[in-house]
Amino acid sequence: MSQERVNEAGGWKSKLEELDMVPGEPVFNTGAAWEKLEERIAGKKRTVVPLWYWLVAACLILALMIPFIPAKKTNTNVVLQEKKQPTEKIVTPKPKENNHGIVKLPVIYKRKIKNIKVVAPAVAAIKEEITPEIIQPDTAAVPLVVNVVTPRRKLQVVHINEITEQGNQEELTQHTRSNIRFNEHKGDDFTKAYATNTSDNIIKIKLPSN
């Protein structure tokens, strides 16, 4: 059908297709247009090549890293263990009590102990001269600081009845004995009274009649 139309159209169509410039308009600059096109084509090539390059590079890096990932983990553990130094608590020997009755809590310091390397010949020399029986070359890493831990002072809590019932009255000091008085039995109630030097502080305990 189109061929028929071309035949019908005659020469005007072919004339139109052969036209490569419009009279009265500036001539088309093929060189300048080619430069533009060449830039585009070159730009396209430049963008394609780095994309492939980076993809392949990324894959290679990932592939190379996979076997090292678990190994690296174990290495870090070892390093951490090595870095961890033993610490020892040093406690001040006694908690002191000041005049106001306030007890200072013991202060705890932490100090790192350095590993001391003992050279075997030197140790042997010491062994011969001073105490050959005690110092052994194996005991090279003798700790410099010995734990000095004093137990906290604890006061025994004893009920007053225990003191009186068990006949420990002899053990009471003269001072405390003078401060403790047993009141007489009054009627049904038995009252114990504990008094200090002053008669202001009196503890009264009422016990059931039975």
Place this chain on the structure above:
Amino acid sequence: MDMQELIRKARNADAAAQKYLFEQWSAKMLMLCRRYVKNAEDAEELMLNGFFKFFTHLSSFNYQGDASLQAWLKKIMINECLMFMRKKNLFVIVSEKRQDEISIEDEALNNLSAAEIFNLIIQLPAGYRTVFNLYAVEGMSHKEVAKLLGISEGTSKSQLSKAKAMLQKMYTQNQSNYVTRKSQ
């Protein structure tokens, strides 16, 4: 140089072969783009886009003679122009009832020079111009035109009739000028 060899080299990104092909066809393709898009700068840009696609997709082209190469290039350029026109909303083809075909005498157009025919065509409105170019110049059927532009066949036919009527009118108006020039 043999065209097939040129195509093979251009496929392998040989710049010299690509340049030769461009110089061979660029002017004609520019005129084709200008028949669809009036603006000269837009037409040049579209022609360059078309050649860019031509070179980047050359590996998928099956060379079967110069005619096949020209047809493929033209197809690329026409698609570029139509896409551009759609983007810019340069033509709006309203669905219309089929009108009786007005025949512009081919004899009349044959008497005109290529440049005169070109000037007449680019004066048509975008819708008429596109249908006229596709049907009368490129030799497509109404069915193909309708499919390409997303319109009905009836609309394509009516647009073509109107385009021809307008061309006839313009030709008649300028006939005295053409006759005068020919006699000179």
